[in-house]
Amino acid sequence: MLVDEKKASAAKPLFRRPANLRPRKPQGQPRELDALCDLAANRIAIEGVSPEIDGGRFPAKCVAGEQVLIEADIFGNAHDRIVACLRYRPAGTESWTEQPMILLENDRWSTTIVLGENRLYQFTFCAWHDLYATWREEVAKKHTAGRNIALELEEGRRLLQSAARSDWAGPDDVAELEQVLASLEILRADTQRLALLGSDAVAAVMSRAGVRTNLSYYHKVLEIFADRKTAAFSAWYELFPRSQSGDPARHGTFDDVIARLPYVRDLGFDVLYFPPIHPIGETNRKGRNNSLKAELGDVGSPYAIGSEHGGHDAIHPELGSFEDFHRLMAAARRHGLEVAIDFAIQCSPDHPWIKAHPEWFDWRPDGSLEFAESPPKKYEDIVNVNFHSDAFPGLWHALRDIVLFWIGHGVKIFRVDNPHTKPFAFWEWMIGEVRSRHPEIIFLAEGFTRPKITKRLAKVGFNQSYSYFTWRNLKRELEEYLTELTQEECRHYMRPNFFTNTPDINPIYLQHSGRPGFQARLILAGTLGGNYGIYNGFEICEAEAVPGKEEYLNSEKYQIRAWNMDEPGNLQWDIGFVNRLRRNHKSLQDFTSLAFYNAWNDNIIYYGKRTADLSDFLLFHVCLDPHSAQGADFEVPLWELGLTDDAPVEVEDMVTGRHFTWHGKIQHIHLDPFYKPYAVWRLISPGAHAGQSRPDA
Numbered sequence: 161m162l163v164d165e166k167k168a169s170a171a172k173p174l175f176r177r178p179a180n181l182r183p184r185k186p187q188g189q190p191r192e193l194d195a196l197c198d199l200a201a202n203r204i205a206i207e208g209v210s211p212e213i214d215g216g217r218f219p220a221k222c223v224a225g226e227q228v229l230i231e232a233d234i235f236g237n238a239h240d241r242i243v244a245c246l247r248y249r250p251a252g253t254e255s256w257t258e259q260p261m262i263l264l265e266n267d268r269w270s271t272t273i274v275l276g277e278n279r280l281y282q283f284t285f286c287a288w289h290d291l292y293a294t295w296r297e298e299v300a301k302k303h304t305a306g307r308n309i310a311l312e313l314e315e316g317r318r319l320l321q322s323a324a325r326s327d328w329a330g331p332d333d334v335a336e337l338e339q340v341l342a343s344l345e346i347l348r349a350d351t352q353r354l355a356l357l358g359s360d361a362v363a364a365v366m367s368r369a370g371v372r373t374n375l376s377y378y379h380k381v382l383e384i385f386a387d388r389k390t391a392a393f394s395a396w397y398e399l400f401p402r403s404q405s406g407d408p409a410r411h412g413t414f415d416d417v418i419a420r421l422p423y424v425r426d427l428g429f430d431v432l433y434f435p436p437i438h439p440i441g442e443t444n445r446k447g448r449n450n451s452l453k454a455e456l457g458d459v460g461s462p463y464a465i466g467s468e469h470g471g472h473d474a475i476h477p478e479l480g481s482f483e484d485f486h487r488l489m490a491a492a493r494r495h496g497l498e499v500a501i502d503f504a505i506q507c508s509p510d511h512p513w514i515k516a517h518p519e520w521f522d523w524r525p526d527g528s529l530e531f532a533e534s535p536p537k538k539y540e541d542i543v544n545v546n547f548h549s550d551a552f553p554g555l556w557h558a559l560r561d562i563v564l565f566w567i568g569h570g571v572k573i574f575r576v577d578n579p580h581t582k583p584f585a586f587w588e589w590m591i592g593e594v595r596s597r598h599p600e601i602i603f604l605a606e607g608f609t610r611p612k613i614t615k616r617l618a619k620v621g622f623n624q625s626y627s628y629f630t631w632r633n634l635k636r637e638l639e640e641y642l643t644e645l646t647q648e649e650c651r652h653y654m655r656p657n658f659f660t661n662t663p664d665i666n667p668i669y670l671q672h673s674g675r676p677g678f679q680a681r682l683i684l685a686g687t688l689g690g691n692y693g694i695y696n697g698f699e700i701c702e703a704e705a706v707p708g709k710e711e712y713l714n715s716e717k718y719q720i721r722a723w724n725m726d727e728p729g730n731l732q733w734d735i736g737f738v739n740r741l742r743r744n745h746k747s748l749q750d751f752t753s754l755a756f757y758n759a760w761n762d763n764i765i766y767y768g769k770r771t772a773d774l775s776d777f778l779l780f781h782v783c784l785d786p787h788s789a790q791g792a793d794f795e796v797p798l799w800e801l802g803l804t805d806d807a808p809v810e811v812e813d814m815v816t817g818r819h820f821t822w823h824g825k826i827q828h829i830h831l832d833p834f835y836k837p838y839a840v841w842r843l844i845s846p847g848a849h850a851g852q853s854r855p856d857a
């Protein structure tokens with residue numbers, strides 16, 4: 161139902177009830193009575209709203225075109241029947257759409273809505289006592305009990321009369337109610353009068369037009385941002401453009417990247433992500449393996465942004481020109497890939513901003529610039545801009561304009577480097593500015609120094625967040641972490657991106673696991689999370705480390721590498737399998753549809769993903785021990801299919817495509833990591849269409 165706020169109520173502020181519904185203030189009484197009258201009328205409590213982030217301080221997140229569940233505790237202090245409605249509208253518009261909510265149990269009300277556009281919406285609630293519904297229920301009981309209902313029928317008639325005069329009745333409702341009232345006049349028998357007054361047709365018009373007695377409003381208007389789907393569901397592949405020539409002696413170009421697009425597409429990724437592509441500084445340039453002295457010909461870290469060739473709005477000359485970049489963007493689009501670039505705010509000492517805007521940087525007493533740090537890491541080749549000084553607001557505007565500049569060149573996804581070292585207020589403002597013009601833009605926050613900071617960054621607007629997945633290896637750790645992410649309040653505003661590895665993180669687990677560990681981490685990343693990513697080299701199980709560190713030896717951060725992704729033992733099949741599973745199975749596209757089940761072995765993690773209607777139900781077993789075979793009895797969640805513990809259930813092995821039947825709730829799994837450390841099953845619900853097999857294998 162669309163409610164025109166102006167028509168329904170001339171009263172301000174927005175949620176003061178219409179004047180004719182407020183308790184009457186006796187003429188000549190003091191003004192304080194206004195407040196008391198409002199308080200007295202607000203008879204229905206609305207609380208415990210979900211989603212509501214920090215009391216409404218931040219918008220929740222959802223996906224445009226997908227169902228959003230909204231809930232609240234709504235109750236009055238009498239036995240009167242309540243009507244509760246969600247009210248929602250695109251932010252910046254006047255009229256509310258009203259949607260009735262359903263009473264679940266224990267005064268919890270719920271409804272689902274679909275927000276169709278990629279934009280910000282507002283929502284709130286209202287509720288009222290439905291005197292007609294209460295009357296209808298009670299009079300029917302009294303009549304059945306053989307009691308005299310003459311007075312009740314008169315009360316019912318008066319309820320219709322009031323409705324015909326109410327603000328809520330449209331012209332058709334008024335006509336219908338008047339017609340009923342006229343018909344009532346000629347009916348004499350109580351039974352006939354009751355049949356008419358209590359009919360479904362009258363109930364329907366009264367649900368629209370009935371007086372909203374004790375109309376109570378939630379005291380806040382909340383916000384929810386409807387993102388495009390990629391914000392919640394995407395598979396990222398990270399590579400360094402300069403390493404794509406196939407020859408470590410030749411700097412790669414955007415054209416070399418174009419030649420790699422079919423490979424990335426065939427693996428099934430959606431997002432191709434590049435570390436910074438801007439000119440790289442000379443001063444303090446880093447050499448191979450993070451050495452502080454670069455040798456002749458060393459290419460330096462791309463995170464040291466800025467040189468005589470330009471800063472954040474320039475392209476490193478050896479990669480190509482803007483024309484080449486546009487060609488790459490167009491080619492990526494043709495392959496169904498979106499390009500994400502890095503937004504790393506720091507500058508090399510050679511960045512043009514240092515001369516043009518010295519006030520944006522921190523100068524030491526001796527006139528030198530302080531290099532950046534992220535303890536214990538030191539970044540001797542970069543300096544940070546300073547958000548605490550005269551840089552405001554010029555720096556803020558300049559940074560926003562850099563993002564807008566790249567949007568102008570077709571970029572829609574930004575991975576933001578080190579956001580946790582910049583003010584939250586800056587991100588909230590900057591993302592808001594960008595989003596008000598380009599709601600489709602996606603920002604991935606790389607900051608994961610502390611969990612609460614990560615969450616705050618998500619609250620202030622980042623669409624995706626790096627996560628601690630990379631360091632959660634044990635069954636208990638994974639279960640706890642995933643339960644937090646998918647069940648707790650953060651699920652309404654934070655969407656983790658599960659990277660298996662990054663140029664900065666060569667996980668200790670993978671350094672010792674060999675190929676089975678890579679396969680296990682791949683399946684976990686790709687199926688536990690909505691967003692996941694790999695950094696190239698993962699597919700050939702690259703794990704050679706700087707001794708004792710999580711850093712890659714001969715890291716691409718400091719030198720050009722040449723890769724052969726077709727090396728024997730590569731994981732291209734497994735990656736393609738995971739990405740096809742993700743695309744073909746709706747259950748994997750909802751991050752929160754996760755449940756852990758019992759498998760009695762701590763080395764085997766066992767979980768399921770399913771759609772609410774059970775039409776898609778996948779089960780996963782992953783062996784966390786990369787060195788030896790493991791077995792476990794496990795429970796098939798027959799109860800979720802409404803089946804008894806001994807029932808047979810049809811299953812499809814998603815790796816082999818084989819169909820068979822599990823008889824009963826307890827089954828056994830044996831996983832040999834050297835054959836395949838994971839198993840994926842599709843449970844075929846008795847209600848689901850049997851021939852629904854998909855071309856995953």
Ligand SMILES: O=P(O)(O)O[C@H]1O[C@H](CO)[C@@H](O[C@H]2O[C@H](CO)[C@@H](O)[C@H](O)[C@H]2O)[C@H](O)[C@H]1O
Nearest residue numbers: 461463464534538539540541542577578664717
């Ligand atoms: O500090 P984080 O762990 O968030 O890592 C990110 O930011 C780093 C600084 O930008 C970046 O580090 C790389 O670039 C630096 C500047 O050129 C260089 O000094 C470091 O040695 C190099 O690792 C890191 O890659 C990025 O993910």
